[in-house]
Amino acid sequence: MILFNRVQAFLFLFVVVGVIILTIPSRTKLGILYFNSYQYEKTLEYLSESESLKTGDVLVLKKIKDYFTLQGDIKRALEVMEKLHTLRPHNLDYLKELEKLSDWNQLPVKRLYYQEKRAELLKGKSDREKLLLEIAQGYRYLRDFKEANRVFQKIENSENRMIQEQMISYYLATKQADKAIESIEAYKKKLKDNSEVRLKYNIYLYQSFTVLEDYKRAIIQAFQILGINKLDSVNEIPKEVYSLSKQQVKDNLYYLEGIIYHYEKLELLGNSEELTLFLANTVPVDTELQFNLAEFWFRHNDKSKAKSKYVDILKRDRLNREEMLSLVDRFYDLGEKGRAIDALKRLVKRYPLNRAYWQRLGDLYDEIGEKKKALEAFLKLLELEKKKNQTYIRTYLRQGPQLAMNSSSDDVIFIKKYQNLPKFNSRIYQIEQRIVYLLNEIGDPEEVIKVVERLLNDDPNSSVLLSALAQAYYMKGDYKRAEKLFERVIRLEPNHKMALEVLLAKDIREKNFEKANGKIKTLEKLSNEIKNSEELYLLSMKEEVFFQEAGAESKSYKEICQVINDLNSSQAKNSKGSVNFELQSIRLRCLRRRGEEEKAFQLNKSLVAQYPEELILREQLAYLYLDRGDVESAKKELDVLILKSDQPEIQYKALNEYYNSSLLSEKRKNAWRLVTDNYHLWTSEFSFSLMSIEVAKLFNDFAIGLGEEFYLLNKGGNEKINYNELFFEYRLSLNQLIRLQLGISTLDKEVSENFGFQYIYGDTTSYLSLEFNNSMPSYQTLSLFQDRGAFERGFVGYYERFFNRLNYLATSLDIFEANVSDGKSMGIRSRFEFSRRLNVESCYEVGALVGYSNITKSSPLLNLGYLKNSVPYYLLMKCNNRHLRSLEGQKWIYGLDLGIGGDLGRGIGFVHSNMFRAELSYLFSPYNSVKLYGEHYTEALNVSRGATSMIGVQGQFFLF
Numbered sequence: 001m002i003l004f005n006r007v008q009a010f011l012f013l014f015v016v017v018g019v020i021i022l023t024i025p026s027r028t029k030l031g032i033l034y035f036n037s038y039q040y041e042k043t044l045e046y047l048s049e050s051e052s053l054k055t056g057d058v059l060v061l062k063k064i065k066d067y068f069t070l071q072g073d074i075k076r077a078l079e080v081m082e083k084l085h086t087l088r089p090h091n092l093d094y095l096k097e098l099e100k101l102s103d104w105n106q107l108p109v110k111r112l113y114y115q116e117k118r119a120e121l122l123k124g125k126s127d128r129e130k131l132l133l134e135i136a137q138g139y140r141y142l143r144d145f146k147e148a149n150r151v152f153q154k155i156e157n158s159e160n161r162m163i164q165e166q167m168i169s170y171y172l173a174t175k176q177a178d179k180a181i182e183s184i185e186a187y188k189k190k191l192k193d194n195s196e197v198r199l200k201y202n203i204y205l206y207q208s209f210t211v212l213e214d215y216k217r218a219i220i221q222a223f224q225i226l227g228i229n230k231l232d233s234v235n236e237i238p239k240e241v242y243s244l245s246k247q248q249v250k251d252n253l254y255y256l257e258g259i260i261y262h263y264e265k266l267e268l269l270g271n272s273e274e275l276t277l278f279l280a281n282t283v284p285v286d287t288e289l290q291f292n293l294a295e296f297w298f299r300h301n302d303k304s305k306a307k308s309k310y311v312d313i314l315k316r317d318r319l320n321r322e323e324m325l326s327l328v329d330r331f332y333d334l335g336e337k338g339r340a341i342d343a344l345k346r347l348v349k350r351y352p353l354n355r356a357y358w359q360r361l362g363d364l365y366d367e368i369g370e371k372k373k374a375l376e377a378f379l380k381l382l383e384l385e386k387k388k389n390q391t392y393i394r395t396y397l398r399q400g401p402q403l404a405m406n407s408s409s410d411d412v413i414f415i416k417k418y419q420n421l422p423k424f425n426s427r428i429y430q431i432e433q434r435i436v437y438l439l440n441e442i443g444d445p446e447e448v449i450k451v452v453e454r455l456l457n458d459d460p461n462s463s464v465l466l467s468a469l470a471q472a473y474y475m476k477g478d479y480k481r482a483e484k485l486f487e488r489v490i491r492l493e494p495n496h497k498m499a500l501e502v503l504l505a506k507d508i509r510e511k512n513f514e515k516a517n518g519k520i521k522t523l524e525k526l527s528n529e530i531k532n533s534e535e536l537y538l539l540s541m542k543e544e545v546f547f548q549e550a551g552a553e554s555k556s557y558k559e560i561c562q563v564i565n566d567l568n569s570s571q572a573k574n575s576k577g578s579v580n581f582e583l584q585s586i587r588l589r590c591l592r593r594r595g596e597e598e599k600a601f602q603l604n605k606s607l608v609a610q611y612p613e614e615l616i617l618r619e620q621l622a623y624l625y626l627d628r629g630d631v632e633s634a635k636k637e638l639d640v641l642i643l644k645s646d647q648p649e650i651q652y653k654a655l656n657e658y659y660n661s662s663l664l665s666e667k668r669k670n671a672w673r674l675v676t677d678n679y680h681l682w683t684s685e686f687s688f689s690l691m692s693i694e695v696a697k698l699f700n701d702f703a704i705g706l707g708e709e710f711y712l713l714n715k716g717g718n719e720k721i722n723y724n725e726l727f728f729e730y731r732l733s734l735n736q737l738i739r740l741q742l743g744i745s746t747l748d749k750e751v752s753e754n755f756g757f758q759y760i761y762g763d764t765t766s767y768l769s770l771e772f773n774n775s776m777p778s779y780q781t782l783s784l785f786q787d788r789g790a791f792e793r794g795f796v797g798y799y800e801r802f803f804n805r806l807n808y809l810a811t812s813l814d815i816f817e818a819n820v821s822d823g824k825s826m827g828i829r830s831r832f833e834f835s836r837r838l839n840v841e842s843c844y845e846v847g848a849l850v851g852y853s854n855i856t857k858s859s860p861l862l863n864l865g866y867l868k869n870s871v872p873y874y875l876l877m878k879c880n881n882r883h884l885r886s887l888e889g890q891k892w893i894y895g896l897d898l899g900i901g902g903d904l905g906r907g908i909g910f911v912h913s914n915m916f917r918a919e920l921s922y923l924f925s926p927y928n929s930v931k932l933y934g935e936h937y938t939e940a941l942n943v944s945r946g947a948t949s950m951i952g953v954q955g956q957f958f959l960f
Contacts (some may be wrong), residue, residue: 057612058087065097074104092118112138116151129155133163136170145174156183168204169182177211184208191583199225204256215262222255224263233596242278257292269300286317293876307334314343315372321351328360337368355384375438379451382431386458389428429464436468448472463493474502480924495526506542513549520545534584539564543586552593561590581607581614586622592627600624615641622655627663634659668927669700674957680953687714696729703729725756736760788854835878845878849899874901874915903939912940927958 030755051070068077078101085094093402095118102111102681112135119131132155139148152167164187171180184204188197202225209218211605216234217321223231226248228240249256256279263272273296280286280293296888313319319327324347331340362377432455439448452469459465470485486499493499500519507516523538545565546557563588571580584607591600604621611617616638625634638659642648648656675694681687689712696705704727711721725743732738741756827956835847879893897917902908919933 020460036420042938056082061087067804069101074101077101078105078107086542090121091123095121106791107548108138108142112142112147126160129158129160129163133166134357137166140170140174148174148178155435156186161187170203172211175211180204180208180211206258210258210262215265219259219262219266222259225255226252235264235268235271237275241275244282246282249279250286251280260292260296264793272296287313287319290325296328298333303334306330307336310334311339314339319346321347324932333543337364340364341368353384355381355388357385357397362434371438371441375435375442375451375499378431378435378438382428382435385428388923390564404953428459429462432459432462432464436464440471445472445475448936449476461492463489463496466492467496467498470499470502481693495522497523497526498799501537501541508541508544508548511548513545516541516545536586537581539567540582540586540589547593552595561594564590579612581616585620588624592624598623601628615644619652619655623658629662629666631659631662631666634662635679664925664927668958669698671698672696673698673705674959675956676955677948677952678954681948681950683948688712694725694727701731703731705729723754725754727756833876835876843879843881845880847876847878849874849876849901853905863905869905870903871905872901872903872913873897874913891923891924893919895919908939914938926957930955 007517017876037550046811061080065077065084068074068080078098081094081098081101085098088094095114098114099118102108102114115131115135115138119128119135121640122128122131132151136148136151136155137152139145148170153172155163156167158164158167164183168180168183168187171177171183184201187204188201202221206218206221206225209215209221219234220231223229223241226241226244228238231238246883256275260272260275260279263269263275276289276293276296283289283781290309290313294306294313297303297306297309310327313323314327322344328340328347331337331343341361343366344357344364347357348354348361358377358381362374362381365371365374365377388620397847409451409764423481435451435455437646439451442448448468449472452472455467456462456465466485466489470482470489473479473485474482483503486502489496490503491498500523504516504519504523507513507519520538520542523541527538539560543557543560546554546560550556564583568580568583568587571583587644588600588604591597591603599620601624604617604624607617608621620639622634622637622641625631625637638652638655641652641655645651655664673694674698675696676692678689678691690709691705692709694705694707696703706724707727709721709723711719711723713719723743725741727739727741727743729737729739737760739756739758739760741754741758743754743756747867830853831849831851835845840843840845849872851870851872876897878896881893895918897915900911900913901915902910902913914937916936917934919931920927921931923929931954932952939946941945
């Protein structure tokens, strides 16, 4: 009993464990359950770990394939499906699924492979042949003709008419004419002999002979298609052709045109022309046939007939797009560009949004020289291109929100890829370049400004348009605006060559050598070798910078001149006698600036004699003639340059100005000179007046003249001085003058003789003066930089280099001794003035003035102003137009100085002394002028004499 109970208990436990084991689902079943419950992530987890996957459980593999398909992982779905196929190789459904997955994975060859596997398993012959035909066509579209031929061989014995015709078409299309003919013969044998079969048979044979280039047999076959079976000779057109009705011609046009083509290939041109003419006359309304006739004449050089026919066609109202384009091409080829334009105008009228037609119309107008009409066409093209670009941008703007609604990872990548809209359209850039080219060809700066400013409203950051606008203003002479525009171009396009070159010249002119050197380095990077005019221009600019910055005797300038000489020697050896005239021009300039004028002159003359057509050499020679004072020879060279130049007023402006200046200088050498200065000064205590006039006759570097000065001092009574003199001048050089004076002075009826000597360094106004004069009151003076304007003229050489960062400096230093009737006066009077312009093109300046005067004793005549124990100082605000570039050709020159300050020596505090100076000059010519000037000083009444005022007028005239 006990044993029984034990056995029973054991069996019970065994049954319970078995039931538990059987009721617990396997991981495979769990995976399937999760799949059916749409919990796909857990599906993959359980099925991937299932042993069934490794052993090849078909059910598990199908579920995994379905999972990957639903998740869009078609690559892994294909891999699983291929494993299923290896387990069930004869399952047609599996093969169809493999074809579909191969197609989704863009694997067309693999798809065709599985299709062929499926075809082998099909039992029905018809279905198998149709599928094999589909496979063969698939290989054909993949251009794998070897595989296509292999598959076609499997169905070459098919009784199916459609398959036979498809196979023949394939062989004809791939130019396998021999196989095509074999298939055609088999096609005829296998099918019932009827009219339709015979027609197709003849058509296929015609196509085969055409492929084989057997033109005679092709012609025979074509006539048989037309129902003309008796043909005596290929060389003659059968009479039956001319009896064809209009409808028959239309129905068989393909074969009739084929016959014409084959006649041409056999060089039976008479037959071709006759048959073409017959077709055109039979169906005159058919434009294509008229075209064929014109094309025949065109191909065989009967241009007049072709042109006449094309003109007739152009008159037709109903021409399609292709016919119009063909007419454009043919008229262009015939040189009839006007008629080509007429055809294009009809095209753009019918298709106004077609950008290609507008561009071609613009090109043709450009070729015939109608630049303004070409410009109109390209402006329309630009408008259309911008509209297209705006549509393109709007498309992306609209796509953005839509894509953002989709959380798919691929769409997120798409958004990131296209979120930055295009900022540059190369097509628009090219059209803008063409518009600028046409505007330059038209050559009207006003038109350029008008058009480009309008275009800039839509595209304000176009470097092409900004550069064009800058060039237009430059041509007008508005250099300030042009340079500002070029600065904008540089910001948009740092390596813009023209902008760099223009701004480089500006930096050189403004003595901003640091910026100039930076631009030179940029230009050097853009051109690694000195091999053409652009690189030589850069070398020329370097020479100019080194000369302006360091001077002709500096090491850097000598080195650049040596580079120029070495380059000249190298090119002379390699060029076999040819001369680089740009390089010679720079070389000549180096010689001139280094003081080797004679060497430069002789070299220049010899080069002009050898190469009289080279204008750049003539220009240099004209400069050298002017340097030597040979104005007549310079005028001859200038006349030649002006005659041969398209824009002499621009190209030779500087040379012409130099010539006019030199001409006036030459005339001045033998002219009469009249100089007058008159002013009146007054304070609360006295007044003083000066009137002077001087007349001289110049004889080259020598001058003789008479002068008279009249002084009137009113200080409790009138004191008068009258001074008459005879003077002699000798000009040592352009800037150095010696003057001797012999005169008589009268003071209160006391007469005295006087003698004076003066050395002046300066051109028209002295900025260094050494003088001795024993006139009454007699004085001896050394004056340095007496005159601000004079100093500006003399601001060259060492001083210019030293003070180039200060813009300019003006100062005055007088050291004098005077003997007067009531004693002796000695002292120093000086003034130091510093000012700086606010910017290069502005008239405004700010600065300061400090003076010093120490006079032991002074006569009333020397006590004009604050000289005795005086240390004046002022803060200055000025405005004058002497330095403005716009001064070229300016007749009016003005200057205003306002100062506020005091006097340390005389106890006048700051702001208790004010000054105002003004001048206004009118220039009749470089040497003839009138100037009105005035000054006014005010001081606090408790420390000084109040106010001092002065007004005067100066004049200088040369009578030639």
